[in-house]
Amino acid sequence: MHQLVAVSVIFMASRALGKGFGDKLVPFAADTNPTCQTISGRECVFPFQYNGNEYYECTHDDSKNGAAWCPTKVDKYGKAISTSHEACDPSVCNVKEACLTESGPDKGNSCKFPFTFNGKTYHSCARWEWDDNDYGKYWCSTRVDKNNVHVNNRGFYGFCGFCDNPACGCGAGACNTITLDDTVNVDDFDIRNIGNFDV
Structure with missing residues (x-):
């Protein structure tokens, strides 16, 4: 009974x-992070869908102030309701540092790593190889499909600036030009970045 x-x-x-x-x-699945709240004390809803991607934690995508956010409400399909986006409280949420684009068509959005472009997969910002005003800068995809392939020809990319943010994958010099006078610490070197820097 x-x-x-x-x-x-x-x-x-x-x-x-x-x-x-x-x-x-x-x-329905139990919340993967039941204690994550916004800075106003509202509980975050996970997982949620936003711009075709599914999230299980706070995101920096399209952040208006650079802070990670989450929705406090989703629709019946699990899509984040835009009026419910609030900044996550980093003291109770797992907020990862993000690589935000500093210029380009999708300035201020977060890089999506790994992303695949022209058959090559990148785990950090990639060198812009096209002969134009941006030649030599480093860029990343800001929107990928369900297979992590860059959504091309729609302006979903941006430039990583000087790559002083380790989240951009630049800790091993991937976004910096290395001269013969530079010293690289082997413990900091990420094997995925081979071929992504100049010697």
């Missing part, structure tokens, strides 16, 4: 929260 009452209470609670449809109980 106690089990039947418990199941009924769970079913009624799930319907009240919008988790039940019709006469069926729709199973």
